[in-house]
Amino acid sequence: MGARPEGHGVITFEGVTKRYPGGTVAVDDLNLEVPDGQTMVLVGPSGCGKTTTLRMINRLIDPSSGRILLDGQDIQQSDPPTLRRGIGYVIQQAGLFPHRTIEDNIGTVPLLIGWGKSKARDRARELMRLVGLDDSLARRYPYQLSGGQQQRVGVARALAADPPVLLMDEPFSAVDPIVRATLQDELLRLQAELHKTIVLVTHDVEEAIKVGDQVAIFRPHGRVAQVDSPERLLTAPADSYVESFLGFDRGIRRLSFLAASGLSLDDTAVISASLPAWEAAEQARRTGEPWLLVTGADQKPRGWVAADELRPLPREATAGDAQLRPYGHTFGVSTDSLRAALDATLLSPAGRAVGVDDQGRVVGVTSYERLGAAVEAGGPAAGPAGAAGAAGEAGEAGAAPAAEASHTGTA
Amino acid sequence: MRFLSYAWDWLKVPAQWHGSGGIPVRILEQLYYTGLSLLIAALIAIPLGILIGHTGRGAVLVVNLANAWRAIPTLGLLTLLAVTLGFSALAWLIPLVVLGIPPILVNTYEGIAGVEPELKDAARGMGMTSWQQVRKVEVPVAMPLIVLGLRTGAIFVVATATIAAYIGLGGLGRYIIDGLATDNYGEVAGGALFVVLLALAVQAIFVGVRRLAVPAGLRQQARQT
Amino acid sequence: MDWQQVPTLVWESAKLGILPALFGLIISVPLGILCARWKWFYPPVLSGASVLYAIPSLALFVVLIPYTGLTDTTVIIPLTLFSLCVLIPNVVDGLRSVPEPVRQAATAMGFGQWRRLAQVELPISVPIVIAGLRVAVVSSISLATLGQLIGVSSLGYLLIDGYQRAFLTEILVGGGLIIALAVVCDLLLVLVRRMLTPWRPPRRRREQPEAVGDPVPALAGGTP
Numbered sequence: 001m002g003a004r005p006e007g008h009g010v011i012t013f014e015g016v017t018k019r020y021p022g023g024t025v026a027v028d029d030l031n032l033e034v035p036d037g038q039t040m041v042l043v044g045p046s047g048c049g050k051t052t053t054l055r056m057i058n059r060l061i062d063p064s065s066g067r068i069l070l071d072g073q074d075i076q077q078s079d080p081p082t083l084r085r086g087i088g089y090v091i092q093q094a095g096l097f098p099h100r101t102i103e104d105n106i107g108t109v110p111l112l113i114g115w116g117k118s119k120a121r122d123r124a125r126e127l128m129r130l131v132g133l134d135d136s137l138a139r140r141y142p143y144q145l146s147g148g149q150q151q152r153v154g155v156a157r158a159l160a161a162d163p164p165v166l167l168m169d170e171p172f173s174a175v176d177p178i179v180r181a182t183l184q185d186e187l188l189r190l191q192a193e194l195h196k197t198i199v200l201v202t203h204d205v206e207e208a209i210k211v212g213d214q215v216a217i218f219r220p221h222g223r224v225a226q227v228d229s230p231e232r233l234l235t236a237p238a239d240s241y242v243e244s245f246l247g248f249d250r251g252i253r254r255l256s257f258l259a260a261s262g263l264s265l266d267d268t269a270v271i272s273a274s275l276p277a278w279e280a281a282e283q284a285r286r287t288g289e290p291w292l293l294v295t296g297a298d299q300k301p302r303g304w305v306a307a308d309e310l311r312p313l314p315r316e317a318t319a320g321d322a323q324l325r326p327y328g329h330t331f332g333v334s335t336d337s338l339r340a341a342l343d344a345t346l347l348s349p350a351g352r353a354v355g356v357d358d359q360g361r362v363v364g365v366t367s368y369e370r371l372g373a374a375v376e377a378g379g380p381a382a383g384p385a386g387a388a389g390a391a392g393e394a395g396e397a398g399a400a401p402a403a404e405a406s407h408t409g410t411a
Numbered sequence: 412m413r414f415l416s417y418a419w420d421w422l423k424v425p426a427q428w429h430g431s432g433g434i435p436v437r438i439l440e441q442l443y444y445t446g447l448s449l450l451i452a453a454l455i456a457i458p459l460g461i462l463i464g465h466t467g468r469g470a471v472l473v474v475n476l477a478n479a480w481r482a483i484p485t486l487g488l489l490t491l492l493a494v495t496l497g498f499s500a501l502a503w504l505i506p507l508v509v510l511g512i513p514p515i516l517v518n519t520y521e522g523i524a525g526v527e528p529e530l531k532d533a534a535r536g537m538g539m540t541s542w543q544q545v546r547k548v549e550v551p552v553a554m555p556l557i558v559l560g561l562r563t564g565a566i567f568v569v570a571t572a573t574i575a576a577y578i579g580l581g582g583l584g585r586y587i588i589d590g591l592a593t594d595n596y597g598e599v600a601g602g603a604l605f606v607v608l609l610a611l612a613v614q615a616i617f618v619g620v621r622r623l624a625v626p627a628g629l630r631q632q633a634r635q636t
Numbered sequence: 637m638d639w640q641q642v643p644t645l646v647w648e649s650a651k652l653g654i655l656p657a658l659f660g661l662i663i664s665v666p667l668g669i670l671c672a673r674w675k676w677f678y679p680p681v682l683s684g685a686s687v688l689y690a691i692p693s694l695a696l697f698v699v700l701i702p703y704t705g706l707t708d709t710t711v712i713i714p715l716t717l718f719s720l721c722v723l724i725p726n727v728v729d730g731l732r733s734v735p736e737p738v739r740q741a742a743t744a745m746g747f748g749q750w751r752r753l754a755q756v757e758l759p760i761s762v763p764i765v766i767a768g769l770r771v772a773v774v775s776s777i778s779l780a781t782l783g784q785l786i787g788v789s790s791l792g793y794l795l796i797d798g799y800q801r802a803f804l805t806e807i808l809v810g811g812g813l814i815i816a817l818a819v820v821c822d823l824l825l826v827l828v829r830r831m832l833t834p835w836r837p838p839r840r841r842r843e844q845p846e847a848v849g850d851p852v853p854a855l856a857g858g859t860p
Contacts, residue, residue: 058744060740060743060744080746081746081747081748082746083746084743084744084745084746085745085746087744089741089744089745091737091740091741091744092737093735093737094737094741095735095737095738095739095740095741095742096738096741097738097741097742097756097760098735098738098760098835098836099756099759099760099833099835100835101835108745109745109746112745112746112747141834141835142835143835143836143837154741157745167744413702413703414699414700414701414702414703417702481771481774481775481778481818482774482777482778482814482815482818482819482822483778483811483815484778484779484781484782484792484795484811484814485778485782486781486782486784486785486792486795486796487781487795487807487810487811487814488811490795490796490798490799490807491804491807491808491811493799494798494799494802494803494804494807495804566690566692569692570692570693570694573692573694573695574692574694574782574785577785577799578799584694587694587695587698588785591785591786596701596702599698599701600698600699600702602695602698603694603695603698603699606691606692606694606695607691607695607696607699610690610691610692610695611687611690611691613690614687614690
């Protein structure tokens with residue numbers, strides 16, 4: 001496992017249509033490219049053709065017209081079982097074989113392609129560790145595992161033969177929201193390590209935005225409205241359908257993609273607890289700040305002190321002796337997004353949030369003005385059908401995901 | 412076909428068709444034993460099945476009955492009763508009725524117990540009394556299984572009556588038993604032929620009964636299993 | 637009463653009970669697979685089997701006499717046909733009991749049709765098929781006693797001899813042994829099932845051991 005030669009997982013749809021007898025068109029002239037080593041999420045309302053599209057990749061369904069290429073080869077040329085052994089497949093209800101142990105379930109494809117039993121079992125244990133399952137579960141049977149655990153086994157099973165491509169059909173819809181969030185995080189972690197080409201189908205647009213590198217939004221009846229990175233979707237939806245599909249508060253959600261490191265923070269309002277109170281009061285008068293943030297010797301935040309309350313203090317007192325108000329939520333300057341910073345500011349009684357570094361030491365504080373400036377610098381979010389050229393690079397906030405070439409699907 | 416030629420040889424003898432041991436008489440005897448036993452069995456088993464199915468009490472008994480019954484050999488029951496009671500009207504009626512009850516009872520119970528709770532709820536919600544509920548909802552819905560129980564019961568009774576010839580009963584079994592005793596295979600074959608025809612006829616009758624007694628919608632549903 | 641004969645008689649009864657079920661299984665599995673795969677095939681096969689099932693076994697034994705004489709085979713063939721009536725629906729139900737996600741997952745992983753059948757669907761069907769086997773074996777043991785009437789030896793001998801000599805004890809012993817044999821075989825099959833299916837969740841409450849529903853009635857297994 002680990003780095004693979006590039007390019008083995010590119011999937012290309014060329015003019016693919018799926019028509020059922022009786023006239024229903026499930027997929028309509030689809031042209032889509034799934035880039036190698038990335039997660040492409042297919043999302044849309046029920047009946048929009050996203051699952052059909054997914055199942056055409058491993059030939060569980062064959063298209064009525066058009067062709068699908070895997071790694072440059074037309075998949076029609078491979079016999080289905082052989083093709084499928086090279087593609088991982090995860091479904092909503094896991095579909096674990098009830099009559100086999102967990103390790104034998106995971107080792108199914110390796111055994112199928114001819115590995116020996118002990119090699120397959122070793123591989124199974126390896127994968128169990130990768131997906132976060134305890135070794136003691138290896139000899140158990142599926143009925144003994146919880147829903148979340150079964151899903152992990154499903155993922156491990158799909159990865160067993162190290163296929164370049166992984167297909168996932170609503171993999172997390174059947175578990176409760178807390179487990180779902182954990183599994184989504186696990187997927188991101190796995191992907192960061194394995195770089196598989198993943199095609200994931202979901203009806204949950206939040207999930208799409210969270211896990212996808214590219215998201216394809218489907219219209220009803222099998223046409224694609226827009227294919228783009230999550231950030232670009234939120235910034236510049238192609239039309240009103242996409243916009244309403246993304247849901248309200250798109251503007252705020254877009255801020256998740258702008259890094260907090262782009263914020264310029266104020267450190268003049270930050271003082272050490274050991275600073276004499278009268279000096280602190282002076283500083284407050286000079287800078288015009290009504291509140292000052294007091295930090296300890298370790299530079300970690302201790303609380304807010306009101307300037308008014310500093311002045312009456314005796315000469316020998318330090319800032320740390322004054323009554324301190326709770327400093328509220330902090331945000332990580334190098335790790336969090338603007339959205340987190342905004343959230344922390346909103347929740348802070350002082351209207352200011354404390355930005356800290358990786359060790360928790362104070363870097364500075366925000367204010368609504370500074371937040372406003374950073375948001376503007378991130379570039380305006382365009383309304384629908386008006387993909388402004390400015391949407392894209394996040395200005396000073398360079399940590400946003402690298403912009404892909406914007407691609408609007410056939411509309 | 413050898414079997415049929417044996418049977419034919421015996422059948423074509425006109426003497427077979429007359430007299431108290433003649434074919435028509437035997438057939439009537441068989442029908443009489445079967446009909447009476449089935450009627451009594453049904454009169455006992457159907458109400459009992461409805462009661463147990465509706466109230467749920469005694470269900471465990473019924474369920475275990477189904478399994479236990481398979482293991483009991485008919486011949487054992489017949490010979491046991493014959494030896495203890497001697498040959499009399501009871502000696503043949505009891506085993507026939509007793510063997511007819513389980514299939515009718517079990518199927519009636521399953522039919523009633525299997526009525527969906529939602530239907531029972533709806534009936535109660537509409538203000539039906541318990542008795543009305545049973546009569547208007549549960550029994551009609553359970554009809555396919557009740558008829559099936561009757562059909563199975565009939566088949567069992569026909570078969571048992573045939574064997575009962577061994578302990579002295581009349582009917583078509585008489586030919587088989589007597590023929591075996593006298594090494595007259597023609598007679599055996601003739602008797603067996605009629606038994607087979609009778610069994611098939613009984614099946615056909617019940618297909619007709621089913622058509623009459625079971626509402627069309629339920630018939631379709633039952634077929635899909 | 638001649639006790640020395642009893643072991644032989646028990647062995648005969650066991651043979652006549654188990655062999656039909658076994659042969660029935662061998663026929664039912666391929667037939668059942670076809671019925672499960674081709675839906676149009678199932679109703680006629682089932683109807684054919686139920687027609688046979690309705691015919692009293694004594695009559696069937698007798699019909700075969702010109703062809704197979706007064707041997708074990710004369711008894712085994714009809715009992716095998718009766719067992720089909722239970723086993724074919726059980727094979728079909730067993731295959732249908734495989735959850736759809738499991739079947740889909742197997743196909744998606746690259747199992748061909750036959751491999752999927754052999755490695756996934758049939759193993760999962762085992763509990764239901766064994767339930768059918770239990771019915772078939774128990775019924776066959778009971779029905780085989782009728783063979784005694786045409787001279788095919790089994791524990792039925794004790795019943796007939798007891799009747800002829802008006803010897804109640806012999807009848808009771810015969811009947812008791814037949815039932816005991818049936819119970820033992822039933823329990824053995826349960827043991828076999830437990831060994832073959834360690835993967836099943838422990839049963840909390842069992843209403844009835846998967847007795848087959850429509851169209852085979854609750855007391856299936858052949859007509860006496």
